[in-house]
Amino acid sequence: MLTPYLNQVFNADALGFMQGLPDACIDCVCMDPPYCSGGVKSLNARNASTNKKYVG
Numbered sequence: 407m408l409t410p411y412l413n414q415v416f417n418a419d420a421l422g423f424m425q426g427l428p429d430a431c432i433d434c435v436c437m438d439p440p441y442c443s444g445g446v447k448s449l450n451a452r453n454a455s456t457n458k459k460y461v462g
Contacts, residue, residue, distance in 0.1 A: 420435065
């Protein structure tokens with residue numbers, strides 16, 4: 407039963423948390439990647455670095 411998860415917000419590692427859920431039970435996942443984690447000083451270079459890490 408997924409009622410405990412309905413209309414809840416969980417602050418957890420997304421992959422670890424979702425591994426404990428049943429298959430095909432998720433309609434939407436909103437994640438917040440760690441922004442500005444590249445340590446680059448230039449805004450354009452930092453955006454490019456972050457995009458490369460998380461978008462592909």
